Amino acid sequence: MTLENLNSNKSFGGWHKQYSHPSDSAGCVMRFAIYLPPQVANGQKVPVLYWLSGLTCTDENFMQKAGAHRVAAELGMAIVAPDTSPRGEDVADNESYDLGQGAGFYVNATESPWERHYRMYDYVLNELPALIESVFPVTDQRSIAGHSMGGHGALVLALRNPERYQSVSAFSPISNPVNCPWGRKAFTAYLGRDTARWVDYDASVLMREARQFVPALVDQGDADSFLAEQLHPEALETAAAISGYPLTLNLREGYDHSYYFIASFIEEHLRFHGRYLG
Numbered sequence: 001m002t003l004e005n006l007n008s009n010k011s012f013g014g015w016h017k018q019y020s021h022p023s024d025s026a027g028c029v030m031r032f033a034i035y036l037p038p039q040v041a042n043g044q045k046v047p048v049l050y051w052l053s054g055l056t057c058t059d060e061n062f063m064q065k066a067g068a069h070r071v072a073a074e075l076g077m078a079i080v081a082p083d084t085s086p087r088g089e090d091v092a093d094n095e096s097y098d099l100g101q102g103a104g105f106y107v108n109a110t111e112s113p114w115e116r117h118y119r120m121y122d123y124v125l126n127e128l129p130a131l132i133e134s135v136f137p138v139t140d141q142r143s144i145a146g147h148s149m150g151g152h153g154a155l156v157l158a159l160r161n162p163e164r165y166q167s168v169s170a171f172s173p174i175s176n177p178v179n180c181p182w183g184r185k186a187f188t189a190y191l192g193r194d195t196a197r198w199v200d201y202d203a204s205v206l207m208r209e210a211r212q213f214v215p216a217l218v219d220q221g222d223a224d225s226f227l228a229e230q231l232h233p234e235a236l237e238t239a240a241a242i243s244g245y246p247l248t249l250n251l252r253e254g255y256d257h258s259y260y261f262i263a264s265f266i267e268e269h270l271r272f273h274g275r276y277l278g
């Protein structure tokens, strides 16, 4: 295992660290950030919250802007934030911000030229937790959360793999990607034109058909400029009502799509996950 430590910062008694490593799933060098709470210094193993970021983000946005370390330190919870796509000179890209590098959509691409590296679903579900659990003092208790494109990724991963996660939460998720411009553009490129293949990556479709449940929390700002066109939380709410899914969806007055919104409510999300991670 070649794991290169790129950076270390002490934070709230614990450590924020950044690493790179060669990834089998992505076929390139991937980066992630990890927050290790102070409890690990006492030889304690801690559970892990995986955080998936949104379009244009890297492993850095959440760690720098969300203000999550203080409560993670109190709860004894590690947080792992992977990059949002494969990257590199030989990795396919697109000039737009919502396709290609920085916009992996947490799918396994099947279409050229994306299928060689864009396997973020496998990376986040399998490769990254296996690496984290073999190298760091963590348990195999995992929860998952994310924002926007990352909220879509977190919901899809938990809905398809309920045995792998204790809880799931999302800020402003792309809730019904088969019915919004961001989702249709990305899924056409990564998965092809056959829309029957898209539903495996649509949280609202998956939640409507779910039979095995993971406690779910979603927060959405009502002043979010992407709300009407891209996010469709009402589709998630309808799906939960049909399947009886344990979803709490909060509409927050005046909040937009930014990390100011995430920072305002991240403590509630961390405490929510803390209840299920033990």
Ligand SMILES: N[C@@H](CCC(=O)N[C@@H](CSC=O)C(=O)NCC(=O)O)C(=O)O
Binding pocket: 053, 054, 055, 056, 057, 061, 065, 097, 147, 148, 149, 150, 257, 258, 259
């Ligand atoms: N046109 C904008 C869009 C980028 C943007 O708003 N990114 C969000 C996530 S949107 C959905 O996935 C984000 O988290 N940005 C990073 C941040 O630190 O705020 C643009 O190109 O900037």
